[in-house]
Amino acid sequence: MPYLMPTKIKRVSPNRTDVTWNDGHFGSYPSWYLRENCPCADCVDEFTGEKKIVPGSIPASLERVHVALVGNYALQFNWSDGHNTGIYSFDLLRDLCPCPECLPGGLKEPAEDTGKPGSFEV
Ligand SMILES: [Zn+2]
Numbered sequence: 324m325p326y327l328m329p330t331k332i333k334r335v336s337p338n339r340t341d342v343t344w345n346d347g348h349f350g351s352y353p354s355w356y357l358r359e360n361c362p363c364a365d366c367v368d369e370f371t372g373e374k375k376i377v378p379g380s381i382p383a384s385l386e387r388v389h390v391a392l393v394g395n396y397a398l399q400f401n402w403s404d405g406h407n408t409g410i411y412s413f414d415l416l417r418d419l420c421p422c423p424e425c426l427p428g429g430l431k432e433p434a435e436d437t438g439k440p441g442s443f444e445v
């Protein structure tokens with residue numbers, strides 16, 4: 324099995340990034356979803372590995388401002404909320420793949436207005 328890496332990263336819109344993999348797999352990643360799964364030390368507890376971001380707390384309107392290749396193993400995104408410390412390794416990106424095959428239940432898009440805690444359906 325060859326090392327999995329993206330062959331194409333398409334900036335579909337500020338809200339969506341498409342990734343085509345070297346094994347032919349394809350995933351379309353909403354910005355809010357990637358942001359919600361940010362692996363940096365601010366977003367994930369270093370010791371427990373627990374996510375600190377409350378699901379549904381990232382607005383669907385969150386945008387990707389910039390994406391850059393890190394070394395040859397990861398992508399770094401700058402988000403419209405100013406966050407940019409997450410390094411998304413290709414392994415992580417593939418694990419997060421939201422395509423119907425990897426995530427049969429699909430993604431539930433958060434409400435535009437997430438200002439009211441408790442208004443989110445789980
Ligand atoms: Zn983060």
Ligand SMILES: [Zn+2]
Pocket residue numbers: 348349350420421422423424425426
């Ligand atoms: Zn997939």
